[in-house]
Amino acid sequence: MESYDTCARSVTSFVARDCALISLATGITAENLRELRDGLLDAPEASLYHHFWGRLLRPHFDEPEYLNDFASWVYHSLREKALAERMSLIDPTDFGDMEDVRQELVELIEQRLEESESVPWARADQRFYFIRAQLVLFDTGLCVDHPAKLSALLPRFSTSSLYYHFIDARRRNHSHCDDFCSWLGGYGDEFADLSHRLAGLDPYFSSLHETRRRVAEIFAEQFGPPEEEATTPDGPAGESDEGSEEEWDDAEEGGPPELQL
Amino acid sequence: MNLGLLDRYAEVAGDDVVDHLRQLAAPLAGARMLHINSTKEGGGVAEILRELIPLKQALGLDARWEVITGDQSFYECTKSFHNALQGAREVIPESRLHAYEETNVDNAERLRTALAEADFVFIHDPQPAAMLNSIPERNGKWIWRCHIDVRRPHRPVWKYLRTWVAPYDASIFSLPEYAQPLPHPQYLIPPSIDPFNEKNCELPPDEVAAVRERFGLDPELPLLVQVSRFDRFKDPVGVIEAYRLVKTLTPIQLVLAGGGASDDPEGEVVLEQVRRAAEGDSDIHVLLLPSDAHRTINALQRAADLIMQKSIREGFGLTVTEGMWKRKPIIGGDTGGIRLQVIDHYTGFLVRTPEGAALRTRFLLHRRDLLEQMGERAHRFVRENFLITRHLREYLTLMLALRYGSGDRIEVGR
Numbered sequence: 001m002e003s004y005d006t007c008a009r010s011v012t013s014f015v016a017r018d019c020a021l022i023s024l025a026t027g028i029t030a031e032n033l034r035e036l037r038d039g040l041l042d043a044p045e046a047s048l049y050h051h052f053w054g055r056l057l058r059p060h061f062d063e064p065e066y067l068n069d070f071a072s073w074v075y076h077s078l079r080e081k082a083l084a085e086r087m088s089l090i091d092p093t094d095f096g097d098m099e100d101v102r103q104e105l106v107e108l109i110e111q112r113l114e115e116s117e118s119v120p121w122a123r124a125d126q127r128f129y130f131i132r133a134q135l136v137l138f139d140t141g142l143c144v145d146h147p148a149k150l151s152a153l154l155p156r157f158s159t160s161s162l163y164y165h166f167i168d169a170r171r172r173n174h175s176h177c178d179d180f181c182s183w184l185g186g187y188g189d190e191f192a193d194l195s196h197r198l199a200g201l202d203p204y205f206s207s208l209h210e211t212r213r214r215v216a217e218i219f220a221e222q223f224g225p226p227e228e229e230a231t232t233p234d235g236p237a238g239e240s241d242e243g244s245e246e247e248w249d250d251a252e253e254g255g256p257p258e259l260q261l
Numbered sequence: 262m263n264l265g266l267l268d269r270y271a272e273v274a275g276d277d278v279v280d281h282l283r284q285l286a287a288p289l290a291g292a293r294m295l296h297i298n299s300t301k302e303g304g305g306v307a308e309i310l311r312e313l314i315p316l317k318q319a320l321g322l323d324a325r326w327e328v329i330t331g332d333q334s335f336y337e338c339t340k341s342f343h344n345a346l347q348g349a350r351e352v353i354p355e356s357r358l359h360a361y362e363e364t365n366v367d368n369a370e371r372l373r374t375a376l377a378e379a380d381f382v383f384i385h386d387p388q389p390a391a392m393l394n395s396i397p398e399r400n401g402k403w404i405w406r407c408h409i410d411v412r413r414p415h416r417p418v419w420k421y422l423r424t425w426v427a428p429y430d431a432s433i434f435s436l437p438e439y440a441q442p443l444p445h446p447q448y449l450i451p452p453s454i455d456p457f458n459e460k461n462c463e464l465p466p467d468e469v470a471a472v473r474e475r476f477g478l479d480p481e482l483p484l485l486v487q488v489s490r491f492d493r494f495k496d497p498v499g500v501i502e503a504y505r506l507v508k509t510l511t512p513i514q515l516v517l518a519g520g521g522a523s524d525d526p527e528g529e530v531v532l533e534q535v536r537r538a539a540e541g542d543s544d545i546h547v548l549l550l551p552s553d554a555h556r557t558i559n560a561l562q563r564a565a566d567l568i569m570q571k572s573i574r575e576g577f578g579l580t581v582t583e584g585m586w587k588r589k590p591i592i593g594g595d596t597g598g599i600r601l602q603v604i605d606h607y608t609g610f611l612v613r614t615p616e617g618a619a620l621r622t623r624f625l626l627h628r629r630d631l632l633e634q635m636g637e638r639a640h641r642f643v644r645e646n647f648l649i650t651r652h653l654r655e656y657l658t659l660m661l662a663l664r665y666g667s668g669d670r671i672e673v674g675r
Contacts, residue, residue: 017674018277022658023449025440046669129437131449132669136658138281139674158277 014150014183016142016157019164021057021133023050028130032121033078036070037109039130045098046132049171052092052101054133056208057163067091067204070105070128077122083112091204093176135168147184147191151219159208166215167203180215194222266319273456274650282650284673285657286320292660293401294324295379297372299339299388301328302552304490305452305579306385306408312455312649313656320657325375329368329389334360340527342387345418346411347494347574353418362391369395381660384429391425402430402663408452408576410597411439430663435577435598448659451601453652454582454643459555461586464563472560476546479514483626486516486565488558488583491532491549494574495519496594499615501538501545503571506619511626514544518561520552562587566632567625571618575599582647585609585639590632592621602647608639 026047030036040048051069066072066088075084086108095101113119122128140161144150157165165179173182181198184191197218203211271279294317298306310326317324331339338357345351369376369392376382376392380401384390386408393403405426411419411434419441426432426443433448434440440447454461473480485504489495497517504515517535519528532549539545550557562568568584570593577598581591585602591609593599603609610621625632661671 018281020281020654020658022655022662023437025434025437025447025449027440027442027447049669127438129440131437134658134662134669134671136285136654136661136671136673138284140277 012186013143013145014147014179016140016144016153016161017164018138018140018158018161019057019168020136020138020160021050021054022136023131023133026130026132030073030122030128030130031124032119033074033080033083033109033113033116034119036074036128037106037113039128040070040102040105040109043102043130044132045102047130048098048102050131050133053167053171054131056167056203057160073122073126073128077126077128078120080112080120083108093170135164137164147187147194147219148223150180150183151216151223154212154216154219157212159212162208162212162215166211191222194218197221266315269457270316270648270650273644274648278650278654282316282320282654282657285654285661286317286322288673289657289660289664290321292322292380292664293378294322294381294383294660295372295375296324296326296383296385297329297389297392298326298385299329299331299336305577308455308458308460308579309452309649309652310385312458313653316649316653327372327375329364329392331364331368331388332360335364335388339388342418342422343409345415346387346409346422348413348415350415351418358421365389365391366395368392381663383656387422387425390422393428394425402660403428404659404663405429405432407432407434407439409439410436410574410576411441412597414441431659433659436601446662448655450652450655450659451598451647452577452579452582453647453649454579454586455649456586460559460583462559464556464560468556469560469563472557473564476516476548476561478516478546478564479544482512482514482544483566484514484516484564485567485569485622486518486561486584487569487571488518488562488580489570489572491517491519491528491535493527493531494572496571496573497531497535498538499573500569500571500618501535502615503569503618503622504545505542506615507622507626508544511623513622513626514546516546516548516561516565518546518548518550518558520550520554558583559587562589565589567592567622569618569622570594570599571612571615572596572599578602582643585636585647586643588633588636588640590625590635590639592618592625602642604642608635608642 028039028043030039055069066084071084071087074080090104092101169179170176181195184195201214267279296310300307314324314326334357338361341351341353376396377398382403383406385406431446433450435451437449487500507513535547539547562584568589568591570578570581572594575597581593581599581602584591591603593603595611595613603611605611612618
């Protein structure tokens with residue numbers, strides 16, 4: 001096992017990060033479908049990102065019914081089920097950038113507005129608020145120099161760390177792949193099957209707890225039960241937020257409740 | 262550095278949470294931070310500051326808290342601001358606005374050196390908001406922290422206050438719906454509770470029993486508790502209506518516990534209305550408690566079967582957070598920050614009428630299994646979202662963003 005400093009400098013090492021969101025108002029709101037379209041045209045890219053991906057970092061009770069905040073609002077506040085279904089199927093990783101995603105959303109809404117004789121409205125207290133977020137990145141002090149060692153580390157990743165490496169990475173990486181696949185790619189074809197299985201894991205339909213469990217399982221299937229621990233500057237990896245999160249996993253809802261910011 | 266204090270928080274919130282705070286604080290080491298509000302006692306703002314300042318200091322930051330002072334006319338004006346920001350159609354006489362401005366000038370003069378030299382100045386609520394105008398030589402970033410539900414402010418009053426608030430470098434609101442058109446970044450940061458203060462710490466059962474006995478509460482009778490200022494927006498009379506509707510079918514007792522705040526001259530009037538509504542019913546206990554009765558409030562919340570917070574307007578509702586931390590389901594008004602905390606059917610129920618509050622109270626008193634499940638969920642929800650460590654993390658992130666640029670990503674670490 002390398003020391004942390006040596007590890008951090010190595011090109012073949014995986015350095016684990018953690019993250020948290022802080023939300024900001026954009027000043028853009030919508031009370032009906034036309035205003036949602038206008039808001040989508042004006043909202044900063046960071047806001048679109050937040051309503052597609054940042055929402056996954058929020059704890060929630062239920063399995064996600066719709067896969068972005070726009071679709072969720074269109075159903076729950078405007079009762080436009082067909083449009084919500086269409087909007088929900090938009091996966092940003094299928095598009096070149098968020099501008100293309102924006103255009104696709106606007107196109108779907110325009111289509112619905114043309115079909116409809118009236119503009120669907122929400123109740124006054126159910127406006128849609130376009131939020132953007134800043135992502136703050138933390139050093140975990142955890143670093144591994146081989147995928148088998150990452151396998152040992154994964155069950156103890158915090159959910160926010162998993163979010164950063166498995167979901168946020170799809171926005172950061174040119175190939176829209178997660179950090180694990182990106183790192184495994186450096187080994188050539190040696191871990192191609194593992195990468196393929198990770199790439200097949202859809203994070204949109206599960207809580208982060210469940211996604212973490214699935215990612216850890218896929219690694220464990222490749223490398224067997226974890227044997228070694230990652231290095232930190234102060235010794236072996238700690239337990240992080242495991243305790244509290246496992247309690248949510250045990251809850252009948254399958255995860256913590258949704259925070260609406 | 263006070264490592265012991267941070268270690269205690271790590272035990273509740275997690276080692277990684279405190280490690281994140283240290284990473285965020287490192288680039289701000291030695292920064293001078295000044296928090297200003299209008300009361301040292303009473304209300305959620307003073308409570309948050311009392312806990313936040315030592316934590317910032319423990320992280321190596323030079324944090325201070327100052328309180329502005331004013332006369333009766335100033336407080337009457339700021340109470341009118343408070344009501345108007347929550348939607349009341351207040352007409353504020355010119356003389357009171359003059360008192361407001363003069364009080365801000367006087368306090369700014371008293372604190373001039375500290376205000377001018379601080380790297381970050383946090384101004385809480387409208388009372389000290391006009392001070393910025395008196396410190397043109399200021400060096401640091403000024404942040405206006407609004408704790409009030411300003412979803413639908415009375416426009417003339419907001420228009421007046423906006424002139425004082427617009428020049429700030431950033432503002433903070435508790436919920437997205439409160440944010441107003443302003444020419445600076447508006448952060449969304451819900452407040453929080455401190456698990457170790459006297460209002461929230463664990464209490465021995467005999468202390469809870471003693472408080473029950475002290476106020477003549479029947480240990481065999483289900484207890485409904487609402488803790489809040491005697492303020493019309495908290496709807497204490499509506500709580501009594503709900504209690505009476507429950508009592509026709511289910512034996513129950515009610516505690517309405519609150520204190521006055523030094524900046525709230527209307528409290529007496531509302532308290533009198535509540536006493537009249539409660540007259541003749543020995544199972545209604547209206548308790549006017551001193552502002553430092555934190556352990557008493559803690560014990561009352563722990564003695565409760567259910568916590569009520571039937572507000573019709575609410576900034577955030579820290580009494581809701583406190584009740585949830587004590588593993589109690591909440592029956593809360595469907596408004597403001599209560600919506601952020603009470604997840605309908607999961608951590609409690611959101612209601613709009615005394616009838617709704619009565620219905621949900623009866624349901625939970627007859628379904629003790631669900632009452633306990635909801636209470637456990639409520640506790641965990643607070644631990645993950647509304648502890649002071651999360652609040653502090655967001656304040657530190659905001660300061661880093663203001664000092665080093667507000668891009669979409671902020672990187673800290675060893």
